[in-house]
Amino acid sequence: MSLDLHHRRPAVGVGVSKGHLGGAIHGERNAAAARASALVQAMIEVRIHGRGGQGNVVAAYLLATAAINHGDHALAFPAFGAERRGAPVAAFVRMAKQPFRRRDQVAHPDFLIVQDEALLHVPGILDGLKPGGGVLVNSRRAASDLGVEGNVQTVPASELAIEHLGRPLPNAPLLAAFLLLSGALPIDALKQAYSERFKGATLAANLKLIDTAAAQVEAGAWQESADAASA
């Protein structure tokens, strides 16, 4: 996907909390950034982990819808396992500027979005993540406190959602944060995807939530070093 920097820089006045990354994993972070940069030429593959009832598939659909509305090609599909509330579930998104035809599962995602931080301790959750790949976790804690190696970022998605929606539905904050961090798509594309799926007060609350969450992460954190590296 081509870089379109003005889309992903924070608006003036938006507070940016610098990442919680320790020095030891800055190399990882640079690698993730390089990956994001390389991906803009090719394909972005995302795996979203959540629990049944959290809107796991909806998150994948919203992300792919944003990409499609933006004029890109994208597929979103679930990895169906046990279909019951609370069970660990996963969904995939594959997106690219150019059309693609493959429909195999995403075995080596560039990015993981984890809707529930407790899932980080489920065996296999990080499986296949490309070296230096980014991990975005719904958590109030600092990324360095999660005990997960790699290029981890956190956003307190459930808390933000409870505040704005009255329910702990983490999708809007997570997807907003993901787009800001990766620069994969302009945030407006996500807002448009939401406006196709929701109406009225629910939509308004979600749009506000997207802005709030976007202000809580470092825009381009998974990507700005890549710009420097490729300069």
Next chain:
Amino acid sequence: MRQALEGSQAIARAVALCRPNVVSAYPITPQTHIVENIAKLVADGELKCEYVSVESEHSAASVALGAAAAGARAYTASASQGILLMCEVLYDIAGLRIPMVLTCANRAVSAPLSIWNDHQDSMAVRDAGWIQLFCADNQEAVDTTIQAFRIAQDTDLPVMVCVDGFTLTHTLEPIDLPTQQQVDGFLPPFVFARALDPRKPLSVGTLATPEWFTEARHSHHGAVLAATDAIVAADRDWQQVSGRGCGGLLQVDGPADARIGILCMGSVVGTLQDARDAMPELPSARIIRLRSFRPFPAQALREACAGLDQVVVLERALSPGAMGIVGAEVRAALYGVAGAPRVQSVAAGLGGRDMPLTLYAQLIALAQAPATTDFAILDVELDKLPAADRYPEAAVAVSSGDRS
């Protein structure tokens, strides 16, 4: 207009664009979202149609049969065990030459229980006398659904539109949904010449004595074979309306001088095509995708195989104790043809097993192997099985040995 839609939602919208009079269905994974979306369109007043919720798939098919026999444009959808429960009605529908459309959200058949995708369900009713069309992607699922209603009324035959469960039904992707005007221009109102009419009573489906049964079979078989023309015509006409064709009976893609062919059905074709592009170091295969499985396009297949030394058939079902079903039919179609390629067949992607890009390399390796494998199941992990259930390769690979 290009929009992001889940496959099931797109199929439901396509069905609605065809203005069905009666939809009758019983939900089953992975078909549920299709009929759920149709029910919602009816409930919201966007589709004027009799939606009949029934207590089983047997009833779903029976209601559709009766409705179509009475002159209604009828639709149902199912999968897996639902298709099997419908089985005797499916034979009735076809034998009575009832035009209607069914979406099969392809899924494995129990036991062991699997909700995931393969083609065993539609293969189980392959001989029911329905037209069976397999879709490569969700755009084609939309376009084929619309074409199916036209083919059904042009042939007085039922059409089963086969879409891969989950891989298509639950995948969101860009879809160009046609306008009502486009569909209305392509699909004339449903008129069934033999529609039941109380003013002109007649009996249908009555006892056929040995004096008549053979003739009924003859005319049914002939009608399904002759349906190739209607399938090709519908695809051609739809292309004029929408700008999109689905390949007619089969789709051929790849270099003209390819020596290796890979034949498949359904949505795996895209993965194979992208794999071919991603692995330029491997021979570039001609990829043949059967869109029409019934009628079996033997003549088009012979033409598609011209110039090939090797064909590897990749299938998503098997006939245990015999071999791959599609492979056997391809072999039969090419039997005795001068210069016909060697045909091997493998089953993969069973019960939802992922088919990664590397599958392409496996199929190429098989094509290049000196020994002929008439049939094998790929990627069996023997160490998962108790010793008594492990069969050595030689015991399960149906091989013709030296045929020279």
